[in-house]
Amino acid sequence: MIELKGLVKQFGDLIAVDGIDLVVPRGEFFAVLGPNAAGKTTTIKMMVGLVKPTRGSAVVAGYDIQQNPLKARERLAYVPDFPFLYEKLTPLEFMRFTGQLFKIDHDRVRKEGEQLARRFHLDAFLHKPIEGLSHGTRQRVAIASALLHDPEVFVIDEPMVGLDPQHARIVKDILKERSQAGMTVFLSTHQLSVAEEMADRIGIIHQGKLIAMGTSEELRRQSGQDGALEKSFLRLTTETESAVTHP
């Protein structure tokens, strides 16, 4: 599970994240939406321990990411929007490397790796250098490698970028399955349809604050807008903007 308590991040004079409190229980699929520069990525960076919070704390899988970073990261997987991969390795070598970093038994790496490669349609690319793969294939390699150690918490930033509809479907299905099996998923996206389809709950971050949270139906009620989630999102973010501009 994920527990964010009064999370604040200040960049110089700018408050990028302004006191976020959030609990995502075990097995929940949580999606976070927000306009550009709302503070989503900064929140994620604090959650995975890349950036220290100015105030507050982030607890991942029962461990404070600042106090017990290694324990937390053993149970966590993070896939950024442009994941880093070793260009001269093959996907198979990269997955084996990731498995060894997480101290997974060799046989388990092979078994899990084979399954993931099959599910993500990576079999044909397993022995090709990563540098020659398309963006979508790289994205699949990154997600498959991140799932290899069977993380308790999975944090992913814009997972569908570069994926064709078929592979986007596969990624969605696998994440949903894992979530139902107990993995907590924290997904950041601009694609409202993805959030609406996949998430148990959706949070909207705007100007560093978590301005709304709930199921898509609850968000519609909060915004007073029926129909597409887009309307609710625009309404909620515009309202906050006017409140800040004209207090």
Add this chain to the structure above:
Amino acid sequence: MDPGDTNSEPHRERSAFALLAGVHLKQNWRRLEAVLLQSKLLSVTVLLFIVGYCWLSFALFYRAMRFVGAFPGLGDLLVERMIFILFAFLFALLLISNLVISYSNLFRNRETNFLHCLPISPNAIFQWKFLESTVVASWAFLFLIAPLLVAYGLVEDVDWTFYPVTVFMVLMFVILPAIAGAWSAIGLARYMDRRFFQYTTLGLGVLVLVALAFWLKPDVVTDDMLETRVMLVLDRLLKNTQFSQFAFLPSYWLASGVISWSEGAISATGFFMLVMLSYGLFWGRFTMVMAGSPLYEAASAVQSRGPVASRWKWVQWLDRGKRNRSKAWSPGFLERFFGLLFWMPPDFRAVLVKDVRVFWRDTSQWGQSLLLFGLLAAYIVNLKNFSSKLNNPFWIHLISYMNLGACSLNLATLTTRFVFPQFSLEGKRLWIVGMAPIGLKKVIGIKYTLACLISMSLTGILIFMSCHMLNMPWMQIGYFTFVIAVMALTLNGLAMGLGVIYPNFKEDNPSKIVSGFGGTFCLVLSFLYIVGSIAILAVGSPWREQTVPWVVALGWGSFTVLSLGLGLIPYRIGINRLRHMEI
């Protein structure tokens, strides 16, 4: 089998450091394989260049040491002092190099960010990155001093033990600036804004260069003084170099160790080796164990920092136009400046303005050029301090050709570093520049013209100044200025042409584009062109004591053919490739 391969091994837990080492070894091995497969001819050329460089630098060091060593009564002293000075400057350069490389490797590197998200301790991340930075920062130093030390060994007629002992001492030595550079990088990242640091460093660099230009003035020596009190005079002449013999400088330990061993003073060498070993072990161990936590703090601080400069009043004052809506869209200084070139089509001017802006805003790019040309300028300004005593035409001539060599080598560094990657970078932005009605061919032409104008102005001024400092007649000043202009046209043509022939559209980072095969080939060809041209021009110089007209004509003819061939042919091939290029 690839190095670092684990396919056939049964599972056993490996440390993160060993895993990272294995992965990087495998990656580098494959890079090398790819380079060898790309073109055997080019690989052999690069190999020959490396061998040629080592041989040439060895020959130059050897002859220089022999020449200086033959100075009656003072030879050994001068050679020793040269070794001390050289190691002191190399130590300073290693420090800077380690600082810069550690900073980018620890805080501007995607792999480091990736590793921070994995269950690897910050200490293990630091240990790997430290090793990587040390190798990257120090290989050029080892490449530079290897021929020097071999030459020194031969001049001093040492036995074989000198070489392994020296290798051991050098390895212990490079650890020390690496540790200092890594801690400085962590400290700077933790407490200083990057841009603020860049500007401060550049400002300090310029100040140091100006100070050097005025500080390194040798005393005036009369013939009477030389006849009576040689040692005293020598001490006065070399007083500015005494800093290199400061006993707490690691370069002093290395130089003393090397010199002592060559003189057979084994216990003295042992002492200096132990000093380096104890410092290396203590600080090495301390760093390996303690740097992880500050590394994480600093990495977090780097990602958390707002731009410092935007908080300064004077920056806000300078930027006031950008905040004023009515002025925000009005042409800036560069647009107005290039607008004066009214005969030039607006799309040409737009590309020029864009290129100048991009260059100016990338501090690391012009910072390196400033450092290179600043050092050269400081040297040239200092020429006046001894040129008044220089009456022998042979020496004036020799120095003028060496100045031409130094300027053109700087120019080659500039063209390879900045002009070569231009097309690759533009290819990345093809959606806007390549699709515009101006066409890539014209874009390449504009870039070539701009690069030529800038490099010709810079090197022309330097060569003009150096000739002027040597009190050369106007005819000769004109000659050397013209030669450097021709070399600028050639080197820019070569870099631009090869940049189009060997593009790399995958990389955003110009320094990585340059470090590929095309960039290396460009550097090799530029170097060979410079060495060849200077040799041809020096042999066919019209101001030699015994001038043979046909030799002069042949020299000029060969230089013209060489310059036209190397400047024009790659450029034309590149432009032809553009027509059929699929990006």
